Amino acid sequence: MKDRIRVCLIGCGRAGMIHARNFAGGISGAVLSALCDASEENLAAAADETGVTKTFTRWQDAVNDPETDAVIVVTPTQFHRDVVTAAAAAGKHIFCEKPMASTEEECDEMIAACRKNHVKLQLGFMRRFDRSFRRGKEMLESGQIGEAALIKSNTYGPSEPKEWMYNVRKNYGPIGEVNSHDFDTLRWYAGSEVKMIHALGNNFRSREKAEEYPEYYDTCTVMMEFENGVLGMITGAQYVRYGYDARTEILGTKGIIKIGGQHADTAEAVTEDRRIISDSVDSWRTLFLDAYRAEDQAFIDCIRNDTEPPVTGHDGKMALVLVNEGLRSLLEHRPICLKQGLPEK
Numbered sequence: 195m196k197d198r199i200r201v202c203l204i205g206c207g208r209a210g211m212i213h214a215r216n217f218a219g220g221i222s223g224a225v226l227s228a229l230c231d232a233s234e235e236n237l238a239a240a241a242d243e244t245g246v247t248k249t250f251t252r253w254q255d256a257v258n259d260p261e262t263d264a265v266i267v268v269t270p271t272q273f274h275r276d277v278v279t280a281a282a283a284a285g286k287h288i289f290c291e292k293p294m295a296s297t298e299e300e301c302d303e304m305i306a307a308c309r310k311n312h313v314k315l316q317l318g319f320m321r322r323f324d325r326s327f328r329r330g331k332e333m334l335e336s337g338q339i340g341e342a343a344l345i346k347s348n349t350y351g352p353s354e355p356k357e358w359m360y361n362v363r364k365n366y367g368p369i370g371e372v373n374s375h376d377f378d379t380l381r382w383y384a385g386s387e388v389k390m391i392h393a394l395g396n397n398f399r400s401r402e403k404a405e406e407y408p409e410y411y412d413t414c415t416v417m418m419e420f421e422n423g424v425l426g427m428i429t430g431a432q433y434v435r436y437g438y439d440a441r442t443e444i445l446g447t448k449g450i451i452k453i454g455g456q457h458a459d460t461a462e463a464v465t466e467d468r469r470i471i472s473d474s475v476d477s478w479r480t481l482f483l484d485a486y487r488a489e490d491q492a493f494i495d496c497i498r499n500d501t502e503p504p505v506t507g508h509d510g511k512m513a514l515v516l517v518n519e520g521l522r523s524l525l526e527h528r529p530i531c532l533k534q535g536l537p538e539k
């Protein structure tokens with residue numbers, strides 16, 4: 195075993211730079227050895243910030259670098275399949291951001307390429323590494339609230355949608371943009387696959403876009419039934435303005451577990467006019483900062499210890515199926531039945 199796993203980051207944008215800072219700041223047993231980005235400007239900024247001198251503008255060159263052991267794939271989703279299959283063929287271990295790809299078939303190709311080349315594939319569902327979400331899982335498994343009956347999870351994001359997001363056939367809208375993490379969380383907590391999904395959506399905050407993008411929705415609700423009988427509900431929204439809001443609740447037969455809140459920290463001002471003032475969470479980047487670091491460490495640990503990655507390609511594929519089938523249900527205004535979590539062919 196090498197002293198340190200040499201890691202190349204492919205895609206130095208918003209999410210990529212979180213991983214860059216983690217690896218540059220010290221993930222035990224790893225070193226950030228190279229950077230790749232198609233944009234020379236982003237690449238230069240990332241190199242400047244991290245001090246990494248080896249850079250590539252073509253991911254094809256990055257994945258074939260003999261001095262790289264593992265890649266972190268954080269390009270736009272449309273490139274994930276090509277980058278991951280090529281990296282696997284070059285014998286590199288792979289961490290791939292969510293969503294895994296655009297279709298179930300692409301996910302299958304990525305999983306098969308990693309299996310064939312005996313490399314690790316870990317997916318970027320960082321909530322599984324968040325302290326509170328992990329504690330929720332432990333509490334559920336300890337039986338303190340009996341058995342899970344209904345699991346609810348919401349993610350509401352503050353930002354105004356970018357122009358490309360209004361085309362939901364190509365880019366999903368909130369079901370994919372903000373809720374893919376909730377789908378993974380529900381599968382993880384329910385310990386089962388979805389057998390029925392029904393989604394509804396509407397556009398409330400971007401009404402001026404309704405004529406040009408009649409299918410665009412900024413708010414959605416998704417109901418699910420799992421094969422083991424557990425019920426699920428996810429709600430999602432974009433452009434809520436008031437902050438980033440991710441909360442999960444597990445109602446059991448003997449109690450309830452609540453995970454997450456809206457406070458950025460515990461500081462509160464209580465004023466003479468009897469108001470309580472505190473800050474709300476501003477972004478996923480701050481809320482899950484420690485979780486991103488923990489998932490990067492877990493990736494390196496699974497390479498070094500030759501263990502199964504804690505979030506697998508299969509998990510990535512199943513979350514993507516739920517996003518795809520949820521969107522189909524929303525656009526076709528009908529519930530959809532799945533078999534073992536997969537669309538009926």
Ligand SMILES: NC(=O)c1ccc[n+]([C@@H]2O[C@H](COP(=O)([O-])OP(=O)(O)OC[C@H]3O[C@@H](n4cnc5c(N)ncnc54)[C@H](O)[C@@H]3O)[C@@H](O)[C@H]2O)c1
Pocket residue numbers: 204205206207208209210230231232233236251252253268269270271273291292293318319320478
């Ligand atoms: N886990 C999470 O919570 C989370 C959060 C945000 C984004 N993501 C995912 O991370 C991925 C990237 O999203 P983002 O928000 O960082 O996007 P972004 O646009 O900020 O960054 C993408 C980067 O990839 C570069 N790039 C584009 N095409 C490339 C190519 N062919 N080769 C190499 N580099 C290329 C761009 O120049 C840019 O620097 C997406 O799959 C997204 O869904 C995950």
